[in-house]
Amino acid sequence: MRTILQTNxxxxxxxxxxxxxxxxxxxxxxxxxxxxxxxxxSFQKYNPFQGGTxxxxxxxxxxxxxxxxxxxxxxxxxFTLMYMPLGVVSSLFLSLLVNNKLKGITFFRAVYFLPxxxxxxxxGTVWAWLLNPLYGLVNFSxxxxxxxxxxxxxxxxxxxxxxxxxxxxxxxxxxxxxxFLAGLQNIPQELMEAAYVDGAGKIKSFFRIVLPLLSxxxxxxxxxxxxxxxxxxDLIYIMTAPAAGEGGTVGGPxxxxxxxVTSIFLNAFKYYRMGFGASQAYILFLIVALITAVNFRFQKxxxxxx
Amino acid sequence: xxxSGTRAGRITRRxxxxxxxxxxxxxILIPFLWMASTSLKGSGVMTEVPPRWIPExxxxxxxxxxxxxxxxxxFAINSIYISLTAAVGQLFTCSLAGFAFARLRFPxxxxxxxxxxxxxxxxxxxxxxxxxLIMLKLGWVDHILSLPLxxxxxxxxxxxxxxxxQFFLTIPEDLEAAxxxxxxxxxxxxxxxxxxxxxxxxxxLFIFTTMTAWNDLLRPxxxxxxxxxWTLTIGLANFTRQYDVNExxxxxxxxxxxxxxxVLYIFTQKYFVRGITLxxxxx
Numbered sequence: 001m002r003t004i005l006q007t008n009x010x011x012x013x014x015x016x017x018x019x020x021x022x023x024x025x026x027x028x029x030x031x032x033x034x035x036x037x038x039x040x041x042s043f044q045k046y047n048p049f050q051g052g053t054x055x056x057x058x059x060x061x062x063x064x065x066x067x068x069x070x071x072x073x074x075x076x077x078x079f080t081l082m083y084m085p086l087g088v089v090s091s092l093f094l095s096l097l098v099n100n101k102l103k104g105i106t107f108f109r110a111v112y113f114l115p116x117x118x119x120x121x122x123x124g125t126v127w128a129w130l131l132n133p134l135y136g137l138v139n140f141s142x143x144x145x146x147x148x149x150x151x152x153x154x155x156x157x158x159x160x161x162x163x164x165x166x167x168x169x170x171x172x173x174x175x176x177x178x179x180f181l182a183g184l185q186n187i188p189q190e191l192m193e194a195a196y197v198d199g200a201g202k203i204k205s206f207f208r209i210v211l212p213l214l215s216x217x218x219x220x221x222x223x224x225x226x227x228x229x230x231x232x233x234d235l236i237y238i239m240t241a242p243a244a245g246e247g248g249t250v251g252g253p254x255x256x257x258x259x260x261v262t263s264i265f266l267n268a269f270k271y272y273r274m275g276f277g278a279s280q281a282y283i284l285f286l287i288v289a290l291i292t293a294v295n296f297r298f299q300k301x302x303x304x305x306x
Numbered sequence: 307x308x309x310s311g312t313r314a315g316r317i318t319r320r321x322x323x324x325x326x327x328x329x330x331x332x333x334i335l336i337p338f339l340w341m342a343s344t345s346l347k348g349s350g351v352m353t354e355v356p357p358r359w360i361p362e363x364x365x366x367x368x369x370x371x372x373x374x375x376x377x378x379x380x381f382a383i384n385s386i387y388i389s390l391t392a393a394v395g396q397l398f399t400c401s402l403a404g405f406a407f408a409r410l411r412f413p414x415x416x417x418x419x420x421x422x423x424x425x426x427x428x429x430x431x432x433x434x435x436x437x438x439l440i441m442l443k444l445g446w447v448d449h450i451l452s453l454p455l456x457x458x459x460x461x462x463x464x465x466x467x468x469x470x471x472q473f474f475l476t477i478p479e480d481l482e483a484a485x486x487x488x489x490x491x492x493x494x495x496x497x498x499x500x501x502x503x504x505x506x507x508x509x510x511l512f513i514f515t516t517m518t519a520w521n522d523l524l525r526p527x528x529x530x531x532x533x534x535x536w537t538l539t540i541g542l543a544n545f546t547r548q549y550d551v552n553e554x555x556x557x558x559x560x561x562x563x564x565x566x567x568x569v570l571y572i573f574t575q576k577y578f579v580r581g582i583t584l585x586x587x588x589x
Contacts, residue, residue, distance in 0.1 A: 020403050023461065038432050119564060119567070121540075274435050
């Protein structure tokens with residue numbers, strides 16, 4: 001690594017730490033310290049106003065038996081299993097659609113990226129209105145165009161979680177599109193031309209050439225979308241409580257949209273069961289670490305790196 | 307030659323391509339347009355069937371009502387204060403640390419850098435409960451200057467440090483040597499050579515931090531209890547939870563929350579895209 005010639009003792013031993021002081025202080029106080037403290041909390045019964053008592057593995061034992069938490073865990077897995085493939089496929093499709101030099105293509109790219117920068121508070125609010133079962137634009141259009149009576153969307157425990165999956169796909173697909181686009185633009189043009197010369201059609205060359213060459217990007221996208229879907233919070237916070245009416249809690253109706261992070265939030269900051277919340281946060285930590293580890297292990301087998 | 311290779315075939319395919327592009331653009335834009343349309347309607351026509359795209363009467367008065375009576379102007383000022391303060395501070399601390407990691411040799415450099423990278427991989431939900439307890443102990447919950455939303459952003463910008471370090475690694479050595487001959491010490495080299503050269507990287511970080519702070523929801527929920535300190539996101543979240551507020555006003559509030567960032571996005575698109583894609587590295 002290139003380094004500046006540090007000419008005297010001060011520049012060698014003191015100055016670097018002056019540069020780093022704010023960052024290192026923050027790193028310990030706001031990041032590393034809390035990671036350790038959170039681990040300790042997960043073995044405690046802790047209320048911010050009464051303090052904590054050591055209860056060993058009790059929080060974790062409760063997690064395994066608690067019906068609500070089992071529901072939360074199922075919801076989270078369902079969300080991920082639905083969101084990951086939908087998000088990956090739709091954004092791959094978008095990236096293929098805009099990977100060209102057609103007139104106005106930069107405009108379309110900019111539009112597709114727009115939901116990514118938009119505050120979830122605002123887009124959650126407008127989608128809740130669009131999906132209003134009685135007066136929303138979506139159900140009105142379904143009825144007038146297709147003659148279908150639309151579902152209750154957020155209003156029913158059967159459809160609420162899947163509704164959130166769809167809105168989340170809409171919100172994030174521009175982001176993954178940009179990552180796929182960068183991957184596509186790394187594919188050498190000659191390879192595509194060679195495939196055409198060999199008589200491979202568009203679809204054939206997509207599966208034989210583009211997809212294998214894109215596999216490192218796809219791998220990255222799969223890891224990142226999976227991790228993010230385990231962490232979804234804002235959208236659920238915005239969209240589920242108002243639908244339940246006054247006094248309705250986040251994660252409704254009937255706990256059907258309560259996922260890992262909303263459950264951490266509710267336990268820690270609404271019921272002040274901070275130890276219990278911390279133990280759920282550590283479950284999340286474990287899952288995220290596992291996904292990263294498993295994927296990195298298997299990536300060697302099915303990912304093509306040139 | 308096959309039919310698809312003819313001129314007519316090419317034109318058909320191109321039109322089809324545009325048709326798909328436009329349909330998808332509509333699914334993206336319709337929610338925003340519906341938001342604008344609803345925000346200008348009267349509360350009496352929320353339930354009208356069929357719904358109208360162009361309001362019969364444009365009720366511009368919905369906006370002053372939301373801004374003043376429902377205090378969205380106050381929330382907007384708070385959002386501006388918090389996101390700009392967080393972003394400017396982060397430029398300083400991250401560039402200082404990024405410079406040291408990229409260009410200086412010192413004991414423990416690799417250790418500290420690994421710790422920094424490790425914190426980027428850890429989900430923030432793991433740290434949020436103790437962070438809240440720290441803020442509580444510092445007496446910063448509902449702080450008059452909203453410090454809990456600003457100080458961690460100044461002091462723990464791991465992503466920004468990483469990004470600027472990568473940028474500083476690319477600056478050629480000759481520049482430093484020249485500055486040395488002119489009698490600069492290392493602070494001078496940082497301030498006069500590296501910082502000015504980092505313009506685009508700093509702009510990317512600035513935009514990214516502003517956006518993150520502007521759109522943040524969880525920390526305002528935790529740390530801002532008094533209404534006069536709410537940001538737009540928490541203000542809007544609580545607004546939508548009121549029973550007696552109609553959709554037209556909720557949409558006006560949503561549009562107010564969105565507009566400043568969307569305008570910024572229109573003018574500085576490439577920095578938005580770059581910052582958000584780079585931040586994907588942090589998982």
